[in-house]
Amino acid sequence: MAKKKENEAPVRSIDPAACEMLEIADACGVSTVFSRVEEVRPCPIGLDGRCCKICAMGPCRITGKVTRGVCGATLGTIAARNFARQVAGGTSAHSDHGRDLAFTLIAIAEGEAQGYGVRDEAKLYEVAGHMGIPTADREINEIALDVGTKALEQFGQQRGEIIYVSRATEKRQQRWRELGITPRGVDREVVETLHRTHEGVDLEAEHILDHAMRTALADGWGGSMLATDLSDIIFGTPNPLQAAANLGVLKEDEVNILVHGHEPTLSDMIVAATLDPELIEYAGSKGAKGINLAGICCTSNEILMRHGIPPAGNFLHQELAVLTGAVEAMVVDVQCIMQALGELTEDFHTELISTSRKAKIPGAVHMEFEEHRALDAAKEIVRRAIDNYPNRGETHIPEHKSGVVAGFSHEYLNYMLGGLYRGSFRPLNDAIMAGRIRGAAGVVGCNNARVTQDEGIINTIRELIANDVLVVVTGCAAHASGKHGYLSPEMMANAGTGLREVCEAIGIPPVVHLGSCVDNTRILTVLTQVATEGGLGEDIDDLPAVGICPEYMCEKAIAIGTYCVASGAYVLFGVGSPVGASEEVNHIITEVWEEKVGGKLEFVEDWREIVRRSLEHIDKKRAALGLPEYDASKWGRSGDWRMPELLELPLEERIEAVYGAVGK
Ligand code: XCC
Numbered sequence: 001m002a003k004k005k006e007n008e009a010p011v012r013s014i015d016p017a018a019c020e021m022l023e024i025a026d027a028c029g030v031s032t033v034f035s036r037v038e039e040v041r042p043c044p045i046g047l048d049g050r051c052c053k054i055c056a057m058g059p060c061r062i063t064g065k066v067t068r069g070v071c072g073a074t075l076g077t078i079a080a081r082n083f084a085r086q087v088a089g090g091t092s093a094h095s096d097h098g099r100d101l102a103f104t105l106i107a108i109a110e111g112e113a114q115g116y117g118v119r120d121e122a123k124l125y126e127v128a129g130h131m132g133i134p135t136a137d138r139e140i141n142e143i144a145l146d147v148g149t150k151a152l153e154q155f156g157q158q159r160g161e162i163i164y165v166s167r168a169t170e171k172r173q174q175r176w177r178e179l180g181i182t183p184r185g186v187d188r189e190v191v192e193t194l195h196r197t198h199e200g201v202d203l204e205a206e207h208i209l210d211h212a213m214r215t216a217l218a219d220g221w222g223g224s225m226l227a228t229d230l231s232d233i234i235f236g237t238p239n240p241l242q243a244a245a246n247l248g249v250l251k252e253d254e255v256n257i258l259v260h261g262h263e264p265t266l267s268d269m270i271v272a273a274t275l276d277p278e279l280i281e282y283a284g285s286k287g288a289k290g291i292n293l294a295g296i297c298c299t300s301n302e303i304l305m306r307h308g309i310p311p312a313g314n315f316l317h318q319e320l321a322v323l324t325g326a327v328e329a330m331v332v333d334v335q336c337i338m339q340a341l342g343e344l345t346e347d348f349h350t351e352l353i354s355t356s357r358k359a360k361i362p363g364a365v366h367m368e369f370e371e372h373r374a375l376d377a378a379k380e381i382v383r384r385a386i387d388n389y390p391n392r393g394e395t396h397i398p399e400h401k402s403g404v405v406a407g408f409s410h411e412y413l414n415y416m417l418g419g420l421y422r423g424s425f426r427p428l429n430d431a432i433m434a435g436r437i438r439g440a441a442g443v444v445g446c447n448n449a450r451v452t453q454d455e456g457i458i459n460t461i462r463e464l465i466a467n468d469v470l471v472v473v474t475g476c477a478a479h480a481s482g483k484h485g486y487l488s489p490e491m492m493a494n495a496g497t498g499l500r501e502v503c504e505a506i507g508i509p510p511v512v513h514l515g516s517c518v519d520n521t522r523i524l525t526v527l528t529q530v531a532t533e534g535g536l537g538e539d540i541d542d543l544p545a546v547g548i549c550p551e552y553m554c555e556k557a558i559a560i561g562t563y564c565v566a567s568g569a570y571v572l573f574g575v576g577s578p579v580g581a582s583e584e585v586n587h588i589i590t591e592v593w594e595e596k597v598g599g600k601l602e603f604v605e606d607w608r609e610i611v612r613r614s615l616e617h618i619d620k621k622r623a624a625l626g627l628p629e630y631d632a633s634k635w636g637r638s639g640d641w642r643m644p645e646l647l648e649l650p651l652e653e654r655i656e657a658v659y660g661a662v663g664k
């Protein structure tokens with residue numbers, strides 16, 4: 001090959017570890033998502049919502065002179081239907097994950113889940129409170145059984161309102177009721193989306209998209225929020241802790257096991273199995289110095305948040321991890337697992353192990369995971385990985401990794417801000433009102449091989465914190481932040497002076513890791529509490545805040561974006577619009593939705609424009625609240641004193657100094 005790739009292909013990643021591995025992939029001619037994206041051009045018809053293939057009179061492509069499908073469906077109807085179906089797909093994925101956790105909690109309560117328990121009783125009581133389940137003089141398992149059962153009912157509920165709707169502000173609940181978009185039950189809304197978007201049913205774009213909001217709300221305030229709560233009950237509510245991120249966390253002389261996917265159920269048990277003295281000794285007998293567990297995608301976020309297990313990388317790192325030649329087993333469950341792993345692992349000693357009853361992958365060993373023997377199953381998997389260690393050939397582990405502080409939850413933030421006995425968001429609200437913090441942004445979501453890996457995410461975050469916007473991150477955007485050093489205490493130095501002052505005073509970093517993608521519901525909770533605290537309006541759409549998904553990839557991201565909008569947030573997506581072809585739909589998801597629910601959804605390719613619109617929106621909301629205009633030069637004298645001194649300390653001591661006795 002004489003062609004010079006670097007001059008032709010777009011930059012594939014800004015992550016040095018990824019670039020290093022891609023050079024190796026190119027040199028050995030190994031196919032990765034980064035090379036395939038150059039071979040598989042996106043279909044120009046499907047790209048922006050012009051294709052309908054829901055009946056056999058089509059597929060109909062609305063391009064050129066064609067303005068209607070065979071049945072007469074317009075571009076707006078077709079684009080809206082496609083969009084709604086994406087929301088239904090995403091809602092299903094998150095919610096099915098939540099449903100399984102409800103089953104797990106029930107199994108725990110009935111003594112049928114080996115190795116699990118209720119790790120956070122306080123959270124169980126809190127959730128029981130939300131659900132109206134009595135707790136006085138009752139055994140933990142009795143309460144857990146009721147909570148699990150009630151949670152499960154939320155999915156199949158046919159009438160009324162899902163319970164967590166009551167956690168939104170009164171005003172918001174009212175708005176949803178008036179619009180008729182309060183979700184009744186998770187499954188019901190998903191099924192109704194599929195029905196309405198079947199050939200010849202709901203043919204009015206706005207009406208279809210109303211129901212897309214209702215379905216998304218069943219995710220945000222239903223399936224996903226339950227997934228987060230039930231995970232906290234079973235695995236513990238996160239507290240700050242430290243770890244490292246990127247491929248450099250793999251170890252040359254230990255058995256490396258990667259967990260990849262989304263559910264904490266198995267991965268949490270694998271954490272336990274890797275600590276088993278017998279297995280550690282067994283690893284020694286095979287010549288390894290130990291067992292090293294790391295993660296990819298959201299399952300990684302789950303065990304990072306709760307156990308400090310290091311993330312090896314985000315979505316686009318999954319193949320690159322295998323390419324190191326140092327991974328004995330990649331254990332996967334559901335979602336975001338590329339089929340390419342099956343073929344790729346055939347060329348390496350890495351064993352791909354699928355574990356979910358729902359997901360089989362050609363080329364993977366299937367070791368179905370059953371809760372009643374969870375710990376045994378986890379140990380078998382770990383043993384298998386150890387057995388594979390002697391098969392390791394040549395390895396190449398990039399040295400890159402960054403220190404991270406993760407493990408924040410809304411409970412913890414509350415505590416951090418006000419202390420155990422008077423936890424509240426008051427100090428945060430005050431800081432925003434005074435203008436020390438200009439506003440807040442959630443930067444969340446995926447990687448997408450169609451755009452440069454991490455570029456949109458990292459640049460957006462860098463600009464926002466420099467402009468005194470407090471950033472919270474989840475999902476693969478959180479991984480990106482971690483890999484690039486944005487979750488390390490040093491990042492304080494890159495924050496604007498006002499933001500930095502507040503972060504130092506209350507001991508939070510300017511970029512706060514809130515967990516996996518289902519944990520975006522923690523953001524809903526924080527925003528609602530901030531709105532209820534007073535001084536910043538009455539509802540989420542009053543807040544100087546934005547949601548940004550710079551590198552979205554999957555249907556789940558579309559569902560999240562939609563429930564955030566329906567909850568009142570201004571949401572910006574990068575990459576490109578799946579409904580870009582339809583002016584009508586664009587008008588609905590921006591202006592019409594803003595009128596209806598106070599939030600709007602925009603797709604903007606350039607991150608600079610995303611940042612510009614975000615700051616503009618934040619300032620607009622500040623003005624509407626009558627807050628002082630943001631002034632970058634106003635703050636920063638009082639709070640900076642500790643920083644030079646802290647930065648002198650070694651990382652561990654610095655974290656100790658900043659986070660002190662908490663999180664222990
Ligand atoms: Fe998947 Fe959650 Fe997207 Fe990452 S961020 S690519 S969904 S792992 Ni959710």
Ligand code: SF4
Pocket residue numbers: 052053054055056057058059060068069070071072073078199200
């Ligand atoms: Fe074509 Fe209408 Fe059938 Fe869609 S539903 S494929 S637009 S005929």
